[in-house]
Amino acid sequence: MGRVAGLLGVVSILALLHQPAQAVSRTDNAVYSMAQQCYSLRSPGTGRYLTNVNGVFRFDTTDANRAERFFMKPARLGDFLMTDRSGRYLTSLVPLVEGTTSAPSLGSEWDISAREVSSNRFRFTFRNRLTQSPIQYEYIKKIKHSWWRFTWYTYEPRLEQRFDVVSRSGCRDYPEISANVHGDANVLRGNINDPVRGYVDAHTHITSYEFMGGKVMHGAPFHKYGVPYALNDSKVSHGPNGSLDLIGNLQEFGDPLFRYDTRGWPDFPWWPNRKQITHTGYYWTWLERAWLSGQRMNVTLLVENEVLCNAQSILNPIGWLPHNSCNTMDSIRLQARRVYEMQDYIDAQYGGPGKGFFRVVTSPAQARQVIAQGKMAVVMGVEASETLNCGERDFCNTSKIEQGLDELYNLGIRAIFPAHKSDNQLSGGKVENGFVNIGQALATGHYFESERCDDKTKGKHLDSGFPVIGEVPVVQDLLAQIGASPSYEDHGDHCNTRGLTDLGVYLVNRMIDRGMLIDLDHLSAKATGQVLDIAEARNYSGLVSSHSFMHRSKQGALHENFQRLLNAGGFAARYMTNADGARNGFGEYLDAVEKTPYLPAVGLGTDTSGLSAQPGPRGNAGSDPLVYPYTTEFGLRFDRQVSGNRTFDVNNEGLAHYGLLPDLIADIRARSGARAYNAIMRSAEGYLQMWERAEANNSSGHVNPL
Secondary structure, X not given: OOHHHHOOOOHHHHXXXXXXXOOOOHHHHHHHOOOOOEEEEEOOOOOOEEEEEOOEEEEEEOOHHHOOOEEEEEEEOOEEEEEOOOOOEEEEEEOOXXXXXXXXXXXXXXXXXXXXXXXXXXXXXXXXXOOOOEOOEEXXXXXXXXXXXXXXXXXXXXXXXXXXXXXXXXXXXXXXXOOOEEOOHHHHOXXXXXXXXXXXXXXXXXXXHHOHXXXXXXXXXXXXXXXXHHOOOOHHHHOHHHOOOHHHHHHHHOOOOOOOOOOOOOOOOOOOOXXXXXXXXXXXXXXXXXXXXXXXXXXXXXXXXXHHHHHHHXXXXXXXXXXXXXXXXXXXXXXXXXXXXXXXXXXXXXXXOOOOOXXXXXXXXXXXXXXXXXXXXXXXXXXXXXXXXXEOOOOOOHHHXXXXXXXXXXXXXXXXXXXXXXXXXXXXXXXXXXXXXXXHHHXXXXXXOEEEOOOOOOOEOOOOOOOHHHHOHHXXXXXXXXXXXXXXXXXXXXXXXXXXXXXHHHHHHHHHHHOOEEEOOOEOHHHHHHHHHHHHHOOXXXXXXXXXXXXXXXXXXXXXXXXXXXXXXXXXXXXXXXHHHHHHHHHHHHHHHOXXXXXXXXXXXXXXXOOOOOOOXXXXXXXXXXXXXXXXXXXXXXXXXXXXXXEEOHHXXXXXXHHHHHHHHHHHHHHOOHHHHHHHHOHHHHHHHHHHHHHHOOOOOOOOOO
């Protein structure tokens, strides 16, 4: 199958997005549209084709059958890798000399530009990004002259740097993962004035491969050299056999000596899998598969934990190498840039700016426009422990909050967690045991300070003494600087003594003023109630619980604060589950939503690549499996997802990577009942309505519940 068809499984899916992009010139569009195509290069002056002659490329023949054929793989917009029929890269390491190499480099990247020579006919310049020299062809032109009875010839040197590209077949496709979806994606288009049908994942971490110094999460959702480099062997991040994957081995397997096969593309013998938390669950075509299943919105949270980043750089020998900044705001800036780069990369694969399915949006009106075009609206948020660089050890004041909010808003970020895994100068966090309490101590200089929860709130169990990671020698040394090991009363009902601070109250009010979305997950019980006090007083709906991390009631039911969030017009997404838990899990949330006047919708929050394990297979999937291929309600047909040499089946593996999310939803549709399924498929519309209410809020003033 050719790459154009193989990209999504069918030509018509690509054709959906091959619409003219605004502000793109005809010449630029001629370049971008070369994506995933097969061409030969021909001299306009001589008709000779570029050919490999003993390892060096020359314009050597007029025989098209002898001409080299190049597959055009975009590395970025306007920049291409050109691979020959053997899969080798056209490369220039010395100016004006072109050969081939087996691996790509800067010398294998070609910046292509076009000139229109007649109506809809173009010639192209191929400039090497390493040498900054173009492909060129020098030859002697024989020119006939005549006058009266005399004829003579002159020979003039000619230099060509612009060439014809001739469409060919027979190229070797560039290695890529297919979505394994068939059908006409035009069915995903809609009327902007109609309610949106489809789902939102309200809690993803597409850019978490850059957090904690970029040395914890292996793999990336895109790479300019494609999947062999995006999903390569993780020994470069985790050491031989995962021996340096300290966080992954401890947090999920409880064993620093746990070992595994690190190989990635094309074999993937062990990862990705649902339990391996330190390998990315995202690749762009896995996200593409989710979009094709009806994912209308994706809320990707830029994430950082400064203290664990610093600890990782001390504990892990790979972390001693140059790494990303551990500063929270530096990390957020980098991750926001990566989101936009990913959008551009996907655009390049689809043939130009605006043509990809992955569209960053900054308002609900923009999101509705994108969704009506049949694309996926991507919202950026921040989930960080040292939000706005206001960790307990940082300097923080109202001026810093203003500057930080302005910067985040200008980056396109519209949602923020006031606190995450530790207390900060804005709020207390929800207490957690073990590994998280160690992080709290390293971040703040003290372990979680707890009290028995009130009679409405179910708390957490907190262990006295160090958890397993506290026994690691270097961690022991760090914790020794804090003092004694934690000591707690022996009961399972601990809540944080801390709520919002005055600075936290200021942050919440200023987020409301800007129409930004406030995520209540990870807040202490006190802080949650205080945020709700402010929102209720200001009639504000921009409240979210994105992945089931609010406190529950003493009896284990949904907390009254959860109902308050919904009553205010907020939005709730349930942590993703397989079909066994979906009927009751999503049904419980829907029961609460149906007590309000708002749309009966419940989102999902996968938390994929958020250092969180994913749902496993349904209990009886072995005897009663989801049958492949299956067809979505939109009419698209989904086969098993194939990545390289590995075939994934949700019946065996659960949510091994993000491309299996459609399979989980199809299983919920078949097994969990129409009520749960429809609540999910109304969730994008529910999220948009919540966001629209937040934007429309015109309340003023500063509410302080302290």
